[in-house]
Amino acid sequence: xxxxxxxYDILGAFLVNVRLTLWSALFAFVLGTVLAVMRVxxxxxxxxxxxxxxxxxxxxxxxLIILAASLGLWGQLxxxxxxxxxxxxxxxxxxxxxxxxxxxxxxxxxxEALRSGVNTVPAGQAEAARAIGLGFGATMRLIILPxxxxxxxxxxxxxxxxxxxxxTVAQAAGVVQAxxxxxxxxxxxxxxxVAIFLIIALGWVAIVLPTGLVTTHLSRxxxxxx
Amino acid sequence: MRRTRTAIAxxxxxxxxxxxxxxxxxxxxxxxxGAEETSAAGGDGGGEGVTIGIKxxxxxxxxxxGAEYTGFDVDVARYVADKLGYSEDxxxxxxxxxxxxxxxxxxxxxxxxxxxxxxxxxxxxxxxxAGPYFVAGQDLLVAADDEEITGPEALSGKxxxxxxxxxxAERIRDEYAEDVELYPxxxxxxxxxxxxxxxxxxxTTDDIILAGFAAQDQYEGQFKVVGNTFSEENYGVGLPKENxxxxxxxxxxxxxxxxxxxxxxxxxxxxxxxTPDASLNPPEVDGCA
Numbered sequence: 001x002x003x004x005x006x007x008y009d010i011l012g013a014f015l016v017n018v019r020l021t022l023w024s025a026l027f028a029f030v031l032g033t034v035l036a037v038m039r040v041x042x043x044x045x046x047x048x049x050x051x052x053x054x055x056x057x058x059x060x061x062x063x064l065i066i067l068a069a070s071l072g073l074w075g076q077l078x079x080x081x082x083x084x085x086x087x088x089x090x091x092x093x094x095x096x097x098x099x100x101x102x103x104x105x106x107x108x109x110x111x112e113a114l115r116s117g118v119n120t121v122p123a124g125q126a127e128a129a130r131a132i133g134l135g136f137g138a139t140m141r142l143i144i145l146p147x148x149x150x151x152x153x154x155x156x157x158x159x160x161x162x163x164x165x166x167x168t169v170a171q172a173a174g175v176v177q178a179x180x181x182x183x184x185x186x187x188x189x190x191x192x193x194v195a196i197f198l199i200i201a202l203g204w205v206a207i208v209l210p211t212g213l214v215t216t217h218l219s220r221x222x223x224x225x226x
Numbered sequence: 227m228r229r230t231r232t233a234i235a236x237x238x239x240x241x242x243x244x245x246x247x248x249x250x251x252x253x254x255x256x257x258x259x260g261a262e263e264t265s266a267a268g269g270d271g272g273g274e275g276v277t278i279g280i281k282x283x284x285x286x287x288x289x290x291x292g293a294e295y296t297g298f299d300v301d302v303a304r305y306v307a308d309k310l311g312y313s314e315d316x317x318x319x320x321x322x323x324x325x326x327x328x329x330x331x332x333x334x335x336x337x338x339x340x341x342x343x344x345x346x347x348x349x350x351x352x353x354x355x356a357g358p359y360f361v362a363g364q365d366l367l368v369a370a371d372d373e374e375i376t377g378p379e380a381l382s383g384k385x386x387x388x389x390x391x392x393x394x395a396e397r398i399r400d401e402y403a404e405d406v407e408l409y410p411x412x413x414x415x416x417x418x419x420x421x422x423x424x425x426x427x428x429x430t431t432d433d434i435i436l437a438g439f440a441a442q443d444q445y446e447g448q449f450k451v452v453g454n455t456f457s458e459e460n461y462g463v464g465l466p467k468e469n470x471x472x473x474x475x476x477x478x479x480x481x482x483x484x485x486x487x488x489x490x491x492x493x494x495x496x497x498x499x500x501t502p503d504a505s506l507n508p509p510e511v512d513g514c515a
Contacts, residue, residue, distance in 0.1 A: 071416065071419075071420075074425065075419070075420050075423055075425050076423055076425075078425065088407070089385075089407055090385055090407040090408065090409050091407075094409070171390065171410075171412070172412060174390075174409050174410050174411060176390070176410060180390045180391065180410060183325065183390055183391030184390070184391045184395075184396060186325050186391065187324065187325065187391045187392065187393065187396075188348060188393075188396070189348055190328045190348060190349055190351075190352055191348050191349075191351035191352055193328075
């Protein structure tokens with residue numbers, strides 16, 4: 001076991017998964033919030049566009065989205081998200097394309113989690129906001145969304161956990177992370193297959209378990225008691 | 227209404243009949259599949275079959291096209307099986323992707339593997355090898371008009387594609403990482419497609435695998451194998467650890483090389499102008515340990 005840890009950068013590989021998760025979570029949260037606001041807005045065209053996005057993206061397998069970002073955008077269309085001379089152009093470019101794919105995909109789930117959060121806010125709150133003269137933007141910003149976020153912590157946590165595990169799919173875009181190192185170890189040390197599986201499985205437990213505990217704790221503390 | 231009902235009843239009846247026929251037909255391959263259990267330990271074949279693991283996606287080496295299997299590995303496997311006393315219709319080819327080869331041999335799903343299987347010490351811990359029947363070397367595939375890339379030393383600043391988890395990718399990381407931008411793809415077809423689009427500058431893996439891709443119809447004339455190998459991969463025949471056919475397989479391989487079949491098969495499955503490392507080929511088989 002020590003032999004494996006010594007010759008392969010397993011920790012560094014898991015760090016890539018964590019970095020992918022954090023960046024994608026950030027972008028997906030922003031895009032997902034915009035989509036959720038669109039879906040509950042009074043304008044039918046916005047509602048339609050939001051619903052169309054969610055229903056399309058949510059139903060495409062993640063691997064296809066990542067492949068579209070990597071082989072489509074970069075491979076065929078030549079879109080580059082990093083400087084050619086940066087020294088690790090390929091690694092940076094692949095990483096950013098993977099973050100793009102993961103964000104676009106996860107945003108659909110963030111949107112739905114937030115919409116469930118909006119549903120926890122009683123209709124009377126929106127009516128009261130309207131009654132004191134607030135427009136749609138101000139109502140969302142000041143009244144609805146702050147409560148919706150707090151009500152949606154648990155489903156958002158689930159989305160985050162799913163995202164963390166989905167980062168292994170970034171391998172399809174050529175990002176070297178835990179799944180890649182596992183492949184390499186399996187190729188060179190088939191005799192240690194069981195140890196390799198155990199190390200990788202433990203790594204995932206170490207990442208996912210705390211995420212679940214933290215979000216459960218937060219949802220208890222911050223959830224709006226009704 | 228009645229008419230629709232009749233139509234439904236009729237089509238149901240037809241479907242049932244068809245299903246019944248299908249069921250009857252299924253029995254035969256199922257029986258053939260039973261041969262899996264009789265391992266290569268049978269040796270002389272007799273009425274049993276042999277299950278051979280090959281690659282299904284490796285043009286020139288092991289490729290599945292409909293029900294047909296073509297390639298150098300496949301034909302070597304056929305030759306060896308023939309010498310072991312199995313007729314053509316007793317051979318069952320199954321797919322053995324790289325990461326599953328040891329497992330397939332250990333659990334008896336296959337009797338032997340001919341699938342660009344390099345003999346290494348770590349693998350010998352779990353499986354046995356006959357051969358080698360070919361010595362490949364890591365090489366580069368580049369655009370046909372590329373004069374710049376002549377070997378691994380000329381890759382500075384270039385984007386190179388290989389498959390993640392392969393020996394080839396790992397060697398580039400270990401020995402050339404400073405100068406080379408490595409794109410770790412999922413499959414070599416992906417690499418070759420990226421090379422064709424001009425997104426990567428070169429593809430690296432064993433020379434004979436590259437030659438197979440270069441010879442594909444859709445890429446005809448687009449690529450060339452550089453021909454400056456920088457490793458030694460001894461392709462062996464993967465066998466279960468406990469087997470009694472290793473000596474026979476080695477004898478068959480030696481005979482294949484001596485009677486000229488080896489050279490014929492190689493010429494048939496690689497593009498014109500491809501020459502394997504002549505100092506190592508044709509190889510001499512190692513003894514069975």
